[in-house]
Amino acid sequence: MLQCTAYTEIPEIDALVALTVMEGGPDQPPDALAFGNFLMCELGEHDDQAEHAAQLWTAEIPAMRDLWLFWTDTGTYRFAELPPCPATAHADSVTRAQACMFYVGHCAHHSWQVTDPLDELLSERARAEVQRIWDTRGET
Template sequence: MNQCTAVALLPPPEHVLALSVPDDHRPEAGHVLCELGEDHDGEHCAMLWDEGERPGSAVWIRWDRERARLLPLPWCPDRDPRNADDACGLFTGHPSGHSWEVTDPTDQAITQHLARQHPHLFP
């Protein structure tokens, strides 16, 4: 399945703005892209960072039309049946397919283009 195409503009939190230096160095808003499969139920989600090595160490943003929330969520424990070393890159209880089932069509198109131009780099 293709990746969801929902995008949100995430402004920096107010406490970060309050701690920042003068206006010419203030943090800027950034865009986040939903990492779930298209046509998923519920909120859109993107992982912002992972502190690693402990449950709930990954911080995700979940959003809909009304609000956005930052949440620490544990990683999905499922493994790719084709390669048990590859774990799902989404959170426990995610509403769409596992990360190995979700394809980013833009990334796929870029990879195919590069493979045609530089076949020696793509065995």
């Protein structure tokens, strides 16, 4: 399933407050927002009733709560500290085991079932670029 394509501008002041008050949050909350002003919804495609969600901060100690930003297409948003989804793909295999990156009780599919269309597009471009470089090398 493809990833939801919604994105939102981070409500910076509220995000700083949420990062500051959370247990296990960053030492320097402004640094945690230094990656940019926008977040993409990380969930798989979902219906309009469900909120979009993007992880704002990953708690450093396992089993702690991660900070998520939830928003809707109508412009409302909220922050929530939630424990990670307990689901694991290939739990029977140590080498292939993959934990779900979402929060407990998320809608739609687990993270390993979601493909990022941008990721795929980029790796396609990268493959084409590598091929082009190889081709030019062959000519010289």
